[in-house]
Ligand SMILES: NC(=O)N[C@@H](CC(=O)O)C(=O)O
């Protein structure tokens with residue numbers, strides 16, 4: 020008989036997705052930050068294992084009452100803004116927002132001030148994340164110094180300092196030789212190159228995509244080729260160098276065609292898509308409101324359909340938020356002058372659940388995998404599965420809870436979202452990192468019997 024007398028957390032009556040995607044009513048026992056056991060709910064009523072209820076006085080107990088418990092969600096593309104832009108977000112506020120969205124592991128982009136292009140800044144980010152003590156924060160480092168595209172950073176030193184991959188997110192690497200050199204170096208170190216795909220010469224001064232919205236307002240739009248040209252160039256360079264090449268925030272049919280082709284001939288390419296590019300098109304933009312301005316921009320309904328299909332057929336591997344907080348003052352500058360970006364952590368799961376699972380297009384299992392075990396697989400993380408022995412990073416999600424998106428309730432400092440006022444279901448209510456509640460802690464009870 021198992022001895023469960025040193026359990027730290029006992030989650031009762033959880034709905035857990037099994038390997039074959041079915042929901043099973045389970046209890047989860049956590050000890051020393053790890054999943055000790057996953058048992059059919061009700062197991063303790065007949066067994067001597069009742070000792071669990073008596074021996075550990077510090078044990079936290081949470082009755083999930085049938086709520087979904089998933090592996091903690093993983094977001095491989097986020098902006099935490101620290102150092103340098105603390106008025107937009109800090110590592111602490113960003114990590115809190117992530118936790119509130121059910122995320123337990125997030126990978127942050129290097130377009131900070133200074134740019135995370137040196138070992139000291141990588142260490143600073145890791146130090147602040149440790150201080151915040153909320154979710155796991157994995158830093159990316161820049162490909163080029165100051166993300167200027169002129170000179171490569173010191174990949175070896177950055178890896179040594181704890182960077183998990185290289186990217187100039189925020190801008191595209193314009194020079195093909197520079198990108199090829201980066202890929203060659205990264206490949207030698209066994210590190211991925213993560214690319215924001217954008218050809219500057221095609222987008223100068225533009226802020227919405229080429230489509231109905233641009234037409235209606237008589238403005239020139241960002242063409243799809245501005246993204247796809249880099250994807251095409253880079254899959255060729257990835258083929259030549261053998262690097263793991265990952266495409267950021269895919270938004271066009273043309274990019275998808277190229278990724279599909281590259282995958283079909285065995286190029287080591289993976290890709291991500293954001294919730295907003297699956298749910299909104301340029302035709303939904305209500306007017307000159309900068310909360311609808313992000314990079315890449317919202318594209319045509321045809322691109323939206325292509326992105327959804329690409330995620331479904333595996334051409335796109337994972338979901339990411341591209342959480343990009345900006346201050347209200349910055350966004351008030353209007354469509355033309357405001358910075359690109361929208362916040363994403365806290366609406367991601369409810370939005371995707373409401374739009375795709377409730378509407379019957381995806382299974383719950385499909386959605387959860389794209390946010391957990393698939394990002395872990397793509398980036399080689401030891402995370403993303405709820406199983407005995409795994410670190411107890413967990414999200415508790417109330418699929419029945421319906422709420423109106425209200426940015427004033429966000430934990431992020433950002434209020435820049437196009438989803439204000441939407442009625443969504445499937446809200447995270449508690450998040451645990453290594454068995455410790457980092458969001459919704461008040462839902463647990465201590466046992467002192
Ligand atoms: N996505 C955005 O619209 N903005 C990002 C940059 C980026 O992801 O390219 C930001 O840093 O604000």
Ligand SMILES: [Zn+2]
Nearest residue numbers: 188189215267
């Ligand atoms: Zn980007």
Ligand SMILES: [Zn+2]
Nearest residue numbers: 128188189341
């Ligand atoms: Zn980004």
